[in-house]
Amino acid sequence: MLFLASCDKDNPDDPDEPAYKPTLYEIEIPYAFPTKLNIPEDNPMTEEGVTLGRYLFYDGRLSGRTHPDSLMSCATCHIQENNFEPGIDHPDFEGGFVHGLNGQQTHHVVLPLVNLVWNHSGYGWNGGVYKNNDNSNFRNIEDIVRTSVMASDEMNADTNHVKALFQTLDGYPELFYKAFGNQQITFNNIEKAIAQFVRTFVSAEAKIDRYLRGEEQLSQSELNGFILFTTEEGADCFHCHGGFGNPLFTTHLFYNNGKDSIFDDIADRFAITGDIMHKGAYKAPTLRNISLSGPYMHDGRFETLDEVIDFYSHNLVITDQVDPLMHHLLRGGVQLTPNEKADLKAFIATLHDENFLNNPAYSKPEKFPDEP
Amino acid sequence: MLSILLISGCKKTDENAVFGGVSLDVKHELDGEKLNTDALIYTNLAGNRYMVTEIQWFISDIKLIKADGETVGIAKNEAENIFYIDSDIEETWTIASNNPIPSGNYSGIRFTFGIEKESNKSHRFVNPPESFMFWPDYLGGGYHYMKLNGKWINKSGANEPFNFHLGIGQEYFEGEKSGNDFFEFGDRSHYQHCEGYLPPQKLNAVTAFIHNNFSIELPLSFTVIPDENTNIDLVMAIEKWFYGYQTYDHDVWGGAIMQQQEAMDIACRNGVDVFSLRTEK
Numbered sequence: 001m002l003f004l005a006s007c008d009k010d011n012p013d014d015p016d017e018p019a020y021k022p023t024l025y026e027i028e029i030p031y032a033f034p035t036k037l038n039i040p041e042d043n044p045m046t047e048e049g050v051t052l053g054r055y056l057f058y059d060g061r062l063s064g065r066t067h068p069d070s071l072m073s074c075a076t077c078h079i080q081e082n083n084f085e086p087g088i089d090h091p092d093f094e095g096g097f098v099h100g101l102n103g104q105q106t107h108h109v110v111l112p113l114v115n116l117v118w119n120h121s122g123y124g125w126n127g128g129v130y131k132n133n134d135n136s137n138f139r140n141i142e143d144i145v146r147t148s149v150m151a152s153d154e155m156n157a158d159t160n161h162v163k164a165l166f167q168t169l170d171g172y173p174e175l176f177y178k179a180f181g182n183q184q185i186t187f188n189n190i191e192k193a194i195a196q197f198v199r200t201f202v203s204a205e206a207k208i209d210r211y212l213r214g215e216e217q218l219s220q221s222e223l224n225g226f227i228l229f230t231t232e233e234g235a236d237c238f239h240c241h242g243g244f245g246n247p248l249f250t251t252h253l254f255y256n257n258g259k260d261s262i263f264d265d266i267a268d269r270f271a272i273t274g275d276i277m278h279k280g281a282y283k284a285p286t287l288r289n290i291s292l293s294g295p296y297m298h299d300g301r302f303e304t305l306d307e308v309i310d311f312y313s314h315n316l317v318i319t320d321q322v323d324p325l326m327h328h329l330l331r332g333g334v335q336l337t338p339n340e341k342a343d344l345k346a347f348i349a350t351l352h353d354e355n356f357l358n359n360p361a362y363s364k365p366e367k368f369p370d371e372p
Numbered sequence: 373m374l375s376i377l378l379i380s381g382c383k384k385t386d387e388n389a390v391f392g393g394v395s396l397d398v399k400h401e402l403d404g405e406k407l408n409t410d411a412l413i414y415t416n417l418a419g420n421r422y423m424v425t426e427i428q429w430f431i432s433d434i435k436l437i438k439a440d441g442e443t444v445g446i447a448k449n450e451a452e453n454i455f456y457i458d459s460d461i462e463e464t465w466t467i468a469s470n471n472p473i474p475s476g477n478y479s480g481i482r483f484t485f486g487i488e489k490e491s492n493k494s495h496r497f498v499n500p501p502e503s504f505m506f507w508p509d510y511l512g513g514g515y516h517y518m519k520l521n522g523k524w525i526n527k528s529g530a531n532e533p534f535n536f537h538l539g540i541g542q543e544y545f546e547g548e549k550s551g552n553d554f555f556e557f558g559d560r561s562h563y564q565h566c567e568g569y570l571p572p573q574k575l576n577a578v579t580a581f582i583h584n585n586f587s588i589e590l591p592l593s594f595t596v597i598p599d600e601n602t603n604i605d606l607v608m609a610i611e612k613w614f615y616g617y618q619t620y621d622h623d624v625w626g627g628a629i630m631q632q633q634e635a636m637d638i639a640c641r642n643g644v645d646v647f648s649l650r651t652e653k
Contacts, residue, residue: 034499120500230508232535232628238508239535245494245506245515253504277410277425324425324521324533327627 020181022046025196027117030204031213032247037117037199038131040140043192045199048179053197055175056166056190058364062149063101064161072101072155074148074194075364077110081357083289084113084201088303095303096295104153107267109300114288114356116141117199121252125282125298126269141198142191149187159187166190171369201362203288204247205355208347212244218350225347228340232327235312235334235344239325240284249351250286254278255323258316259297268298279321288351305348309341390598391472394436394446396481397603398457398465400427402610409459412523412531416614418621422524422534424610427459428505429518431606432491433484434467436596437589439477447471454487456502467606475598479591481606485643486517486538486585511630512540512581520613524622534627536613538640541582541633582633584640592649605650617641 025045029035039045056062057078060071077098078084088096099105108125116123122130129138137143148154149162163185166172173183180189210216218226228234230243240257242249254269260280263270269281282298296302302311313333316326328334336344356362400407402414402424412423432454435443446469447453458464486492492514497503505515520536596602614620618638629635 032495032498034503036499227510230510232537232630236628238506243506244509244513246500246503251500251504318530320531322533324523325535327533327535330526330530330532 020177022048022179025050025200027200027202030202030247031209032245033204034118034248036120038120038140039117039199040142043142043195045196046179048175049193049196050200052175052179053193053195055172055365055368056194057197059368061165061169062157062162062190063155064149064157064165066165070101074145078113080362083292083357085110085293087292088294095300097300100152100154101156102152106153108298109295111283111285112289112293113198113201114203114286115248116201118248119252122272122283126267126272127254127283128267128272141195145191145194146187163187163190169368169370175369201356203353203356206288206353207350209247209353211350212247219346221343221346222350223347224340224343225345228336228344229347235336235340236328241287248286249288250284252283254281254283255325256281256319256321258318258322258326258329259301259311261317261319263321265298277321280319281321281323287348289353289357290348291352292357305345306341309336309344313341390475392475392596392598393601394469394473394596395601395603396434396446396467396606398467399605399607400459400610401607407459407610412525414611416611416622417619418614418623420524420622422522422622424520424522427457427518427520427608427610428501428516429457429485429520430487430505430515431455431457431467431483431485432487433482433587435482436473436478437480437482438474439479443482444473445471446473450491454491456505458501461501468601473596475596478594478596480589481592481604481649482587482589484585484587485640485647487515488585489583492540492583492585507539507630510578511542514540517585520610527623532622532627534622535629536639537628537630538584538636539630541584541636542578542631543580543582543633545576545579582637584636586640586644588644588647590647590649592651594651607648607650609646609648612646613639613642615642616645
C-alpha cells in the first residue's frame, strides 16, 4: 500500500485528470490453496492493471497489425471456454495444434492458463521461464507475453510497432496512465498488464472443490476414482498431479513419464537443467478442466483422455530416464481394468470448473477502448 | 506504560541468561560418503544394486538436551518445530534455531522422524514444497514422513523404480464384503507385483491407521557459547534404512510401500539407527 501511495501523482499532461491512484487487486486464496503467490515485486497487481490487461489480452492488434487477416491476440490460442487453450476442434488450428500468423506451428502444444499465480516451479513445458533465472529475460509471465509477441511461430511482431500502434488507439493511453502512471506506452507495461490479468485466472469452484470443502458428495464412481487417483496400488496419479493436500492438481514439476525411447526434442527439461536424467521430462500440467485440454502431452500425441489413461495403464516405455515415481514401469503401467478406467475418468470430470470457464471477469470485453 | 512493564518483566526473567544459536547441517550420506544421486553404484545388505534420485523428508520436535537433562526447543514453538529437508533444495539443508538457546553444556539432541500424530494433519502446509508431501486422506492423511526415490536392479536384471515412502500405515478390512461398499475395485488378481507381496485382490475399506513416526535421542557433547552459533552435522546414513531390525529387500517389497504397513514398519524400525550427530568436520 505504501508503494502504491507513493505513486500518486497528478497527470502531467492534463492537470484536470485525476491523480494516479491505482487500487490494489487482491487475489482471494481459495480453500487449501497455497498462500504464496508468484507476483514479481516490480509488477504489483492493481484493478487498473488487470482491466488494461484484459483489453490487451483480447485485442488482436497485439500483433502490431490492423488488417483483419493479421490480427492475433493471446486469446487467439487461449480461449476461455476451452480452459484457455485452443481446443481440439478449433476451426483454424486443426486438432488443437496452433500456428502463428506466418503459418509456422508452435514447437509444443498450448498449456492452459489456470492458477498460474501459484506456479513457482517455472512456466512452459520445460520450465524455461522461472523466477531465479540468470537470464532476466525469462523469469515470469511478463516475459512470456513478450516472447509470444516476437516469436516467429506466434505473432511474429515487432514490439516497437506494437507499442506505437497502441499509442495511437483512443482510450489506451488513458488506461495505461491509470494502470502505470504514464500515458506513454511502453512494451514493458504491455507485458505487465497482460501478466496481471492472467494472474487473476483462478479455478477453484469445480465439484472436487465443493467436495473438499465438505459441501457436496461425490458419486460412488467418482469416489472410487478419487481413491484410485490417490493410491499407489490404484492409478497413482497424486504424486505429480496433487489431490486433497494439493488442490492445484499439479506440482508444476517436470517428469519423464515413459513416453519415448529416443529423446530428440531440443526443448525438453534437459535443455534447461543440462541433467542427462531430465531428457524427455516435461511439466505435469494441472488436471483442472483437463477434458478440454486435448491434444495431450507436450507434443499432443493423444487426442482423448481415454488414450492418456490407456497409456498410463499399459503402454509405458522403459528407459533409464523415466522418473522413479513411475514405479509401475516394468509392468507397462498401472494396469487399470475397464471399470477402474471409467471410475478414474468420472473422478477427473469432477475437476471440471464451469465457473472458471464462464467467469465474466475473464471474458472478452464488450468493446475495446477505441470503439464507440 | 505497557512497554515499561514488558521490559522490566523480561529483565527479571532473563536476568542471568546468556544465549547463543545452534544450527543442524543435514548430511545425506551413503556408505560413509556424501550421497551421489542417480548413480547406480550402491548395494544394500540384501544385495540389491541401487541408486537414489532424491530424498525429501520431515524432521520435527527437535530438542536440545542440556547436561542437567532439561530440554530446549530449537524453534520458538511446536508449530514451527517441523522442518522439511530436500536433497534438491540446498536452503533446506540447514536447520537454524530461531529460539534463543541458553549457553552452556549439552549432552545430545532429541527429535522425531516424520511428524507426530497430533501435528500430522492435512492442510497444515498449503505451500510447496511441503504441500507436495501430502499423504492421501484415504491412506491416513497428513504428510509423507519421507520420500526416498530411486531405482534398483531387480532379480530379473531390470532397472526398476522404487518409492521408499514412509507415512501413516493402514489396516484393511479382511472379511467378506457385502457387495455395495465404496471402495471395491473389482478383481485385481491379474495385478503383477514382486514376489513376497500379494496385493489385495480387492482394495477393501481401511479399518485402522498406524502412525509410523518415531522419536530418537542422539548423544553428543557440545557447548553453546554466548552470542555464537554452534554448528552440528545431522547425518542420515541412507544404507541403514535397509538393515538393522530386519534386512529390507526391494525384490520382496517392490516399488511402492505406502499401502504395505509391514514394509513401512520394518523401515521405521531400521530407521532408529539411521541418524547420527557429529561436530562439523
